[in-house]
Amino acid sequence: MAVQDTAATFIGLTNDNEFFSAHYLAEVFEGDLAETLKAWEAEGEPPHRALRNLHQGYFALRHRLKSERSAVERIRQQRDFFRELMGVLGIPWQPHNREVAANAELPVLAALGDRLWVLGALDPENEGEDPLSLTLDARQFFGEGPHFDALAGQSWYYILDQAVLRQAAPHNETPPRWVLLLSDRQGILVDRYKWSQNRMLRFDWEEILGRRDDRTLKATAVLLHRESLAPVDQQGNPGQSRLDSLDENSHKHAFAVSDDLKYALRQAIELLGNEAAAQLIEQARSRKEGIYSGQNALDPEQLSRECLRTMYRILFLFYIEARPELGYLPVGDDTWRQGYSLESLRDLEMVRLTTDESRQGRYFHDSLQRMFALIYEGYRASRQGDQLHQSTANAFTLQGLDSHLFDPARTPLLNRVVFSNATLQRVIQSMSLTRPSTSGRGGKRRRGRVSYTQLGINQLGAVYEALLSYRGFFATEELYEVAPRGKKINPDELDTGYFVTRAQLEEFHDDERVYDHVDGKKTLRVHPKGKFIYRMAGRDREKSASYYTPEVLTKSLVKYTLKERLTDELSADDILDLTVCEPAMGSAAFLNEAVNQLAQAYLARKEQELGQRIPHEAYQQELQRVKMHIADHNVFGVDLNPIAVELAEVSLWLNALSGGHSVPWFGYQLFTGNSLIGARREVYPVRALKKQAKEGYWYNQAPRRLSPESLLNPPVDMMD
Secondary structure (H helix, E strand, O other): OOOEEOOOOOOOEEEEOOOOOHHHHHHOHHHHHHHHHHHHHHHOOOHHHHHHOOHHHHHHHHHHHHHOOOHHHHHHHHHHHHHHHHHHOOOOOOOEEEEEEOOEEEEEOEEEOOOEEEEEOOOOOOOOOOHHHOEOOHHHOOOOOOOOEOOOOOEHHHHHHHHHHOOOEHHHEOOOOEEEEEOOOEEEEEEOOOHHHOOEEEEEHHHHHHHOOHHHHHHHHHHHOHHHHOOEOOOOOEOOOHHHHHHHHHHHHHHHHHHHHHHHHHHHHHHHHHHHHHHHHHHHHHOOOOOOOHHHOOOHHHHHHHHHHHHHHHHHHHHHHOOHHHOOOOOOOHHHHHHOOHHHHHOOOOOOOOOHHHHHOOHHHHHHHHHHHHHHHOEOOEEEOOEEEOOOOOOOOEOOOOOHHHOHHHOOOHHHOOOOHHHHHHHHHHHHEOOOEOOOHHHOOEOOEOOOOOOOHHHHHHHHHHOOOOEEEEOOOOEEEEOOOOOOOOOOOOOEEEEEEHHHHOOOOHHHEOEEEEOOEEEEOEEOOOOEEEEEEOOHHHHHOOOOOOHHHHHHHHHHHHHOOOOOOOOHHHHOOOOEEEOOOOOOHHHHHHHHHHHHHHHHHHHHHHOOOOOHHHHHHHHHHHHHHHHHHOEEEEEOOHHHHHHHHHHHHHHHOOOOOOOOOOOOOEEEOOOOOOOOOEEOOHHHHOOOOHHHOHHHOOOEEOOOHHHOOOOHHHOO
């Protein structure tokens, strides 16, 4: 399913399936272009100004093509425009027929090694069709005489997929990294690494050259210029692609958005915790039960865990609704979309609640609880025997997710609470919008919509694990926030928090006290008695050992770990017999990466063994099927933190979900426990670890078994 996002800033530029994140294009991208544009201005006429000047010639061409019926003449006139456009973009005109497979050639307008190819598509009927759906006309080949025109009549989509990007060129040449496919209506920029996800950039020449919007012209010039796609240094050596730098910035921005979600989660847990505590205490008071006080006081740790679970449920819904291609939620069904989806609540996130009735109402609460129940239980309209029946023609179905995270038995306290519209609206809003900043144009404070489509499992895992080392507690008296001397006066809310009483505050200097600035007034940051506070305090992170491994390190470690097993002798089916265990899995970052790399290795070897290629449009679906099989049969994990295990279940499920297939339960694969219990008390003496002859290496010797008593009085050779 293709999703087209057009940033409002760039008229005529379409961001198919988020080639870049939509929020990055709208809010950050222009700032990343500034240095390039400044350098162009200093050198003379910049490319974006030359692009603007193509306006008159382009529309003269469009007028001529309306009445031109000769295919040969149409090709000639189109190529005049292509040549002029490529000149503006710094791409040399190199028309030739290029062999791309045995006895198969392709007319190419330029081929800069394995970095950039430029191709031209002919629209014979002048109907403005998608260039990928147009076919290669035999008259597009250059020169006279016979040609290897086996690809003539094939669509450009097929040609890119089968002859250019997914199959090695003759003599084992590497396929091009970038392909620019031009027609007289559109330009399509394809990145070989994003092709399998159908992610690409489209440029509408009529819009871009007709409206001549300055921002769009600058963006187009930078994105398509040779300096961005296939740069060379003064010696003619290949340089680093500017688009790779932009793509890296886009990913960094995605991680920045995930940082915004960490702040949103922490704040939301405090909001939920405070409202839940107030309601639970009031319920106990009205029943005169005397609980939630004294020895029966409300347990802040249990309340923290339940609020955390609730927020992770909401985060799950945001994530899964942003991925209709996974085929789990019935996002195309009007009943679901209008009556059940989280997106319907996001539409209400900015609606002002002007009355007590609207603020204290329970619409948001009931909607979320209904969605949680649907995810956990699934939806079956009626069941007759073993056969599923729909009670109405338009009722949707939903498979239940047998996950601890959505199990209502895991939130016994919050099951007794009805959260107000005012609280949940703030929660949904904080999870929907990025944090306010002053980095927008003109220094204005802007909040963009969080792109959950751009967030991958790794970024989501970073959000998951960020708060595992936090804890909630109640202020038993009025507490003031302080910070170590030399630290920022207003410390990061995600950093360790320090809280003192009024009497203790006098022991701290003014530069150690934390202040808030409201309406120009500087006031001490104070937390009233009874407030539920959710922060990382003292050495909580060190004690919990909760650290998230960066994605680049995860990929590298898994790659070189699997390298020892994925030898040339291993067949594709042998991969399905491998077992992967992570003894301290957290939210399953390493397990997910292992699933990804094993699935890709399986498909690559299976294609080679069968001598067949999976069609491009089916590749992602096949990959997901293999990932689901491996996740369901081959991976196991353990972690001390029960919430981490719940998150691992969900992250594995999200990563491997394959539409149309049963939803697995990982209850027999992922466990809460200490994986070190039962480890052998066997050690090596220090002398065995010292450099020595190969046959004497420590790993060629058996370790010495120690008794529990010997651990208290270790042998001398263990302490050398």
